[in-house]
Amino acid sequence: MGDLDFSIEIHHGGKFFDSGQRLEYLGGMVVEDLYFEVDEWSLQEIVSQLKQLGYKGFARVWYKEPGMDLKSGLRELKSDGDAMRMARSLVSNSSKHCEVYVVDGARESKGIKITSTDADYVPEEGEDSADDDGLPEKSFLVGCRPIIGMDRCHLKGDHGQQLLVAVGRDPNDNYFSIAVAAVEADTKDSWGWFLEMLLNDIGESKKWVFMSDQQKGLMQIFQEALPTMEHRLCLRHLYANCKKAYGGGTVLRDLILSIAKATYVEEWERRMNQLKEVNRDCYDKLFALDPKLWTKSHFIFLAKSDMLMNNISKAFNGRILETRDKPILTMFE
Incomplete structure (x- = not known):
């Protein structure tokens, strides 16, 4: 298998069952050893496979991140962008292989559209998923x-x-x-x-x-x-507390903002030293805070977000x- 090749196996015909502690895919079948190249890969490749398997109307499709369990590792495929993110993730993984799970969504018109050649197709009873959405407990877990x-x-x-x-x-x-x-x-x-x-x-x-x-x-x-x-602190309120205690002004505001936006530790230290010269009391207050709470230079990357303010x-x-x-x-x- 080349550097830009990967393989998948498609689990289809089953339903998700969530026991609370564990998520399982029950009652399905598996199509194994489907090989693809990144340059020729798109969501349409999965659609074509599903058409051959008899899917019509709509289907919801997820892939599981290698090395993770179903409950935490499912990622829904809704677009070519999702499919390309999946492919890039796989070719950078040593196994270059992942599992794809399908739940028929014809009754609810959910998921990706599977073009049917049968104009009179009517979904049968039982084609919907095991739970309300065919997903783990909350859709935001995978989205x-x-x-x-x-x-x-x-x-x-x-x-x-x-x-x-x-x-x-x-x-x-x-x-x-x-x-x-x-x-x-x-x-x-x-x-x-x-x-x-x-x-x-x-x-x-x-x-x-x-x-x-x-x-x-x-x-x-x-x-x-x-x-x-x-845990992170909202920068807007952190600055508001500093302004209330030590006075505001554009110099102090811009300096605190630049410290929080610093993306590497050396820059954070340099900006903090500048704050010490401008306002020692404010410096002491912020230096006493764990930098992981409020500055980008110390954030972990797992959040996939470097937001500084709780605007959401x-x-x-x-x-x-x-x-x-x-x-x-x-x-x-």
Whole structure:
């Protein structure tokens, strides 16, 4: 097999079953040893194979990252761009091989379109997937970046509660709402319960990265209960705190922004030394913070995102502004 060759096996005719701890593909068959070259590869190659296997209408297709399990390693193929990312990933992997999984989506018109030569084709009973979407528990697990913005906002009704939100970021850099919960107050116990429910739902097998403001209760949860989770601070609020304590101005603002945007450690150190000369108190405050919380030079690459501000959560909160004064059930609907 050449440097730009790879192989796949297609699992088809089955359905996903999620037991909670493990995701399985049950009841299907396998077409093995299909070889392709990167230069000749596109999503149409899979479509052609599915047509030969009798698929009509629509089908949902995923590939599994080599070395990962189904629950954490599935990536949906929706376009030629997805197919090319898959191919480039495979040729850089030592095995140069992956598994492709197919679920018939004809009844719901979901997935990639399989052109049928039968104009009178009508889907039969049982052609839909095992669960509502034929996916693991949440579609964002295979479609979004592993970074989650956390925030809270006040509800405007007579009950006086707060809304906790978790918002993801999709491949197009748009926000993707994941979870919301109405709680009595923004406290350590509320955030602890919310994060526990969220992680129970999305799992902890992925290396999640969370971003938030410096809410006292939430900071305590990450420091005490979830010390292994990657956590970032929103730069907008970090600067707002520095401005309140040490004064603002464009010099201090631009310097803090340049420190956060530094992409390598030496640049971060150089900019921090400049801040020391401008405002020693502000320097001491930021130097005491773990740089992994707020500067690109120390971010891990697994998040597939170098965002510095929690704008995705703010955008979601702004979107639901008109519904926040409604009764609880009406609001959630």
